[in-house]
Amino acid sequence: MIRALLFAVKVGLIAAAAVWVAQRPGTVEVDWLGYQVTAHVGLALFALLVGALFLLFLHRIALAIAGIPGSWKKRRERKSHEKGYQALTQGLTAVAAGDSKHASERARKTRELWPKDKGLSLLLEAQAARLRGEEDIARAAFDRLLKNKDTAFLGLRGLLVDALEGGDTVRALDLARKAQQMHPRQPWVIRMVYDLEIQRKKWLEAEKTLKRAVKYGAIEERQAQRDHVAMLAAQAEALAEKGEKKQAAGLLRRAHRMEPDFVPAAERLAALYIERGNKRAAKAAIEETWKRNPHKDLVKLWGKIAPPSKPKDISTRLGWFERLVALKPDNAESQIAAARAAMDDALWGQAREYLNMAAQIQPSARLYRMYAELEEMLYNTNEAKEWLEKAADAPPDKVWTCRETGQIYERWMPVAKPHGSFNTIVWDYPKARQVLAAQALLPQNEILIAAK
Numbered sequence: 066m067i068r069a070l071l072f073a074v075k076v077g078l079i080a081a082a083a084v085w086v087a088q089r090p091g092t093v094e095v096d097w098l099g100y101q102v103t104a105h106v107g108l109a110l111f112a113l114l115v116g117a118l119f120l121l122f123l124h125r126i127a128l129a130i131a132g133i134p135g136s137w138k139k140r141r142e143r144k145s146h147e148k149g150y151q152a153l154t155q156g157l158t159a160v161a162a163g164d165s166k167h168a169s170e171r172a173r174k175t176r177e178l179w180p181k182d183k184g185l186s187l188l189l190e191a192q193a194a195r196l197r198g199e200e201d202i203a204r205a206a207f208d209r210l211l212k213n214k215d216t217a218f219l220g221l222r223g224l225l226v227d228a229l230e231g232g233d234t235v236r237a238l239d240l241a242r243k244a245q246q247m248h249p250r251q252p253w254v255i256r257m258v259y260d261l262e263i264q265r266k267k268w269l270e271a272e273k274t275l276k277r278a279v280k281y282g283a284i285e286e287r288q289a290q291r292d293h294v295a296m297l298a299a300q301a302e303a304l305a306e307k308g309e310k311k312q313a314a315g316l317l318r319r320a321h322r323m324e325p326d327f328v329p330a331a332e333r334l335a336a337l338y339i340e341r342g343n344k345r346a347a348k349a350a351i352e353e354t355w356k357r358n359p360h361k362d363l364v365k366l367w368g369k370i371a372p373p374s375k376p377k378d379i380s381t382r383l384g385w386f387e388r389l390v391a392l393k394p395d396n397a398e399s400q401i402a403a404a405r406a407a408m409d410d411a412l413w414g415q416a417r418e419y420l421n422m423a424a425q426i427q428p429s430a431r432l433y434r435m436y437a438e439l440e441e442m443l444y445n446t447n448e449a450k451e452w453l454e455k456a457a458d459a460p461p462d463k464v465w466t467c468r469e470t471g472q473i474y475e476r477w478m479p480v481a482k483p484h485g486s487f488n489t490i491v492w493d494y495p496k497a498r499q500v501l502a503a504q505a506l507l508p509q510n511e512i513l514i515a516a517k
Contacts, residue, residue: 148178156189165196183209184216191223200227218247225257234264252283259283263480263487268300294324295488299479301333310337321350326357328492329477335366344370355389359398360492362476364389364405383407383415390419397427401435408439430459465490 094103156171172193175186191206204227210220221244228237238261244254255278262271275292278284284292297320304313317334320327331354338347347370351363367389374381386406390399404419416439423432437452465474467481469489474481481489 148174152178156193159193163196165193168193168196183213184219188216188219188223195227200231203227218244221247234261237261238265238267249277250281252278252281255281256283260487263296264485266299266303268296271296290323291327292488294320294327294330295479297323298327298330298333302479305333305337310340313337314341321353325353328354328358328360328362332360332362332366335363339366339369352388352392355392355399359389359393359396359402361398361401364398364402367402368406382410383412395426397423397429397432400426401432404435408435408442411442413439413443428459429462430456431462433459461495463492463494466493466495467491468493471496 094101152171152174156168156175159165159168159171168189172186172190175189176182179186187206187210191203191210194200194203194206204224207220207223207227210216210223221240225237225240225244228234228240238258241254241258241261245251245258248254255274259271259274259278262268262274272293275284275289275296279286279289297316301313301316301320304310304316314334314337317330317337320330321334324330331350335347335350338344338350347366351367351370354360355363364386367386371382371385383403383406386403389402393399400419400423404416404423407413407416407419420432420436420439433452433456437449437456440446440449440452465477466472467474467484467486467489468491469486470481470484472481473495474490477490477492480487
């Protein structure tokens with residue numbers, strides 16, 4: 066609407082100008098080379114206008130003719146770019162498919178079509194070289210990418226992958242930190258730095274990185290707290306090995322306050338307290354954890370801090386272990402700990418009672434083996450054999466196992482060897498899902514019927 070109005074205004078102005086000129090009297094005379102021309106002013110102006118338009122037309126034709134070579138050049142460049150993008154796309158697809166021959170061909174073609182490119186074509190060249198196993202050529206291409214600020218991160222990431230695959234964690238950590246400087250909020254970069262700091266046992270740096278990881282969503286907050294506790298335990302273990310046991314105890318106290326149900330921290334802390342003769346502190350640490358998470362690794366330490374028994378009072382030791390039952394009566398570990406103490410002191414009746422209580426809570430292969438041991442102590446060989454057969458058919462007991470690989474360990478460690486994953490060792494059933502399914506089918510009263 067506005068354009069139509071402007072066009073009408075322009076036409077109106079031109080018409081008005083033409084009428085105004087036509088109404089003005091006068092002539093124009095031209096005397097040139099013996100020719101004399103006389104014309105009305107309006108006609109003369111019209112002739113000038115036509116002449117100007119004709120000259121403009123000739124100028125446009127001249128420009129078009131002069132621009133033909135440039136147009137052809139731009140057209141060739143455009144086609145070259147289009148073919149280059151096509152070669153690049155095909156090359157990246159070949160890299161994804163692992164086709165080194167096709168990837169190398171497409172990389173060469175892309176470089177021919179884009180000789181001045183310092184970005185994606187170099188990336189394709191580096192990836193193709195890696196597929197061929199020519200790591201030196203790949204690293205050189207990645208280094209060239211670093212020189213271009215627009216592609217520097219691509220080069221850095223390529224070198225980082227190369228360092229990781231080569232097992233060079235020192236170089237990989239340095240590169241990851243540079244990547245973090247370029248992209249300080251990128252979750253995967255922060256996680257990479259964190260994992261490498263863990264592998265290098267840079268615990269203090271890893272603690273700082275862990276906070277950033279939580280802030281920018283690289284690690285879930287609950288997992289971060291568990292990792293922090295494991296980190297403190299790992300630092301304490303390193304200090305204890307160097308004889309700095311006071312500092313180790315301080316770190317374990319922090320870990321125990323953060324996660325009172327984390328058995329490895331409680332066990333190591335109690336062991337250090339016992340070594341230093343502080344049985345009261347050891348008792349408090351074990352009780353705090355037992356109330357939340359009873360565990361068999363704590364039972365041996367509990368026995369070490371038991372008060373001395375009088376020569377004729379064999380019930381004193383059992384009473385000490387009955388404190389664990391009082392702390393967590395609805396847990397099989399409490400009942401098993403008391404049963405073991407009773408068996409050690411030849412209190413057969415009490416031992417059987419506690420085993421039966423444990424059976425009501427949670428039957429297990431370990432419990433069956435304890436029944437067999439009790440029957441052997443009472444010289445009931447046939448009954449012991451039956452219990453051992455039940456133990457062989459029962460689902461396996463919980464163990465320290467890596468949740469990533471399924472490998473079983475004798476004790477918890479912060480870093481699972483040999484693969485080096487951090488804080489992945491957990492107290493669980495081996496092949497947990499299958500075992501839980503089997504336990505769901507196990508009649509809960511089977512062991513009680515056998516005990517009677």
